[in-house]
Amino acid sequence: MKDYLVLRVVAKLMIVFMLLFALYVQFHGDFGPGGGFQAGVIAAASIIFYAIIYGLPAARTAVPDWLVETMIALGVLIYAGVGVIGLIAGGNFLDYFVLGHDGVHGQHRGIFWVEIGVLVTVAGVMLKVFYLFASRVREEG
Amino acid sequence: MEGVIIGTLLVMMAAVTVVIALQRNLFSVVILSGVYSFLMATVLVALDAVDVAMTEAAVGAGISTVLFLSALYLSRGEELKPLHKPLLPLAVVIATGAALVYATLDLPAFSDPGAPIHQHVAPRYINDVMRETGVPNAVTAVLASYRGYDTLGETTVVFTAGIGVIVLLRRLRSGKKEPR
Numbered sequence: 001m002k003d004y005l006v007l008r009v010v011a012k013l014m015i016v017f018m019l020l021f022a023l024y025v026q027f028h029g030d031f032g033p034g035g036g037f038q039a040g041v042i043a044a045a046s047i048i049f050y051a052i053i054y055g056l057p058a059a060r061t062a063v064p065d066w067l068v069e070t071m072i073a074l075g076v077l078i079y080a081g082v083g084v085i086g087l088i089a090g091g092n093f094l095d096y097f098v099l100g101h102d103g104v105h106g107q108h109r110g111i112f113w114v115e116i117g118v119l120v121t122v123a124g125v126m127l128k129v130f131y132l133f134a135s136r137v138r139e140e141g
Numbered sequence: 142m143e144g145v146i147i148g149t150l151l152v153m154m155a156a157v158t159v160v161i162a163l164q165r166n167l168f169s170v171v172i173l174s175g176v177y178s179f180l181m182a183t184v185l186v187a188l189d190a191v192d193v194a195m196t197e198a199a200v201g202a203g204i205s206t207v208l209f210l211s212a213l214y215l216s217r218g219e220e221l222k223p224l225h226k227p228l229l230p231l232a233v234v235i236a237t238g239a240a241l242v243y244a245t246l247d248l249p250a251f252s253d254p255g256a257p258i259h260q261h262v263a264p265r266y267i268n269d270v271m272r273e274t275g276v277p278n279a280v281t282a283v284l285a286s287y288r289g290y291d292t293l294g295e296t297t298v299v300f301t302a303g304i305g306v307i308v309l310l311r312r313l314r315s316g317k318k319e320p321r
Contacts (some may be wrong), residue, residue: 025195029278030276030277030278031278032281033191033195033278035284039200041203069259073300083293107274107282107286108274108275108288111282111285112278114289118252119298121300125299129303132311134211136211136310
């Protein structure tokens, strides 16, 4: 699709807003609809959009494979790490109220980091699956 | 009014499903399943489940369509004629569908406040969520805090699925490279 000028310009404009919307869905998830899973999928979709318009090599330069593979494991580690920190702070596994100076503050912190973990893993998995499928197309097509 | 909207959308979804079943061109099938997902997402918005609607629109209509299209690129664009008449699968599907419809007759009416699901833990979540977590969106609070273990399990499932796809597709790719 590298020759379609309109698509390239429109894509460049839209990807910024898609990423911004992913961040909004992530960090506004406490108040409105959304959360880590939705934000991760939207963020991955914006990179996939970039790959469709500008080609897979360009996307792999922007978001390299090592980063995507690290993200897949890192998200689960962040999530479980929040649970372990709760253990160290004197609560049970995944108890959030020990994480802050009072229970509600601790809940906010816990939910924030847990959602980050979900975002990182979901975005990583979605992107990796797309990279694998799309690179097969490129090699054989 | 809401019932009319949801009813119309469900009829459209049924129509799309019938067309998908009859269609032999796989490209049309992929695009129609995207249409199906968008209709489903709209139904979920009408049911006030915006979180699920977002996921359905992004995963069902967006990413799955892209993955199906890239898989389609590797295969033929037309579905082959079935080798024999699909009478047995048809009978199984009709029997299962009839059993499910029969089971729904026992369910409490839609949005009935006396239904068991609204009597168990739901009132406690709705009444105490602001005092206990300070998070106005009860869905997020239940997902990340009250049901934190479940969500950790779900994240692990996504992780495992990703690892599985990596293992499968990587092996196929390097296996193809060797004979060259």
